[in-house]
Amino acid sequence: MARFIVIESLDGVGKTTLTRNLAAALGGIAMSMPGPAIKPLREPIQAALGDARIAHALFYLAVAAAEGTRARAATDAGRSVVMDRFLASTIAYARARGVDADFDALLPALPRPDVSVLLTLDEDERIRRLGARGEMSLADIQSLDPTFRGVVMAELGGRCDLQVDVTGADEEEAVRRVIGAIGCLPAAQ
Helix, strand or coil, X not given: CCCEEEEECCCCCCHHXXXXXXXXXXXXXXXXXXXXXXXXXXXXXXXXXXXXXXXXXXXXXXXXXXXXXXXXXXXXXXXXXXXXXXXXXXXHHHHHCCCCCCHHHCHHHCCCCCEEEEEECCHHHHHHHHHHCCCCCHHHHHHCCHHHHHHHHHHHHHHCCEEEECCXXXXXXXXXXXXXXXXXXXXCC
16 A cells, blocks of 8 residues: 655654665655755745745745645555655744744645654764764754754654654664554565
C-alpha cells in the first residue's frame, strides 16, 4: 500500500538522510521542502519578501501546498512518498519566529500526509552534527536557542503522529526504527 510519509525534525537530526534511505527501503520516492524547482529561487524570494515574517510563512505554506499535491498524486498512483519536512515544520518554524496566524484554518484545503514522524536525537549529538557541517544556516543557528527550539519542538510534537528517537542509531537502524513505528513493509529486494 502506497503511503505519503513525512519526516519532521530540527536541523541536524538526520531527516534528509533518513528520508532518502526510507524511500529506498520502501521502493518509493524521496521528496523535500522546498523541492528542486523552488530551492534555487528560495533566497531571492526571501530577500524580496524582506522582514515580513508572515510573508515568509505564507511562501513556505504555498510551497507545501504544491509539493504536497505532487506527493499525494504519486501516492494515489501507487508510489510511496517520503517527504523531508512539510506542514508541521512550516508552522512550527513560523511560530518560533513570532508569526501568530491561524494556519489551522488553511489546513483542510491542503494535501495531508498519511503519517508524519517526528525524529528526535540527543541534543549534544545534534549540536555536534551541526558543527560538523561547517557553515550553519540561519535555521541551524536559531535552533541552538533553547526558547526557539522549545517552541519548534512543542509545535512539531503536537502536529506529528509519531515520535521516533534515533539517538545511537546508524543509518540502517534509523530506517528500521521508523519502519517499526509506522508499520510499513520495506520493498522486496
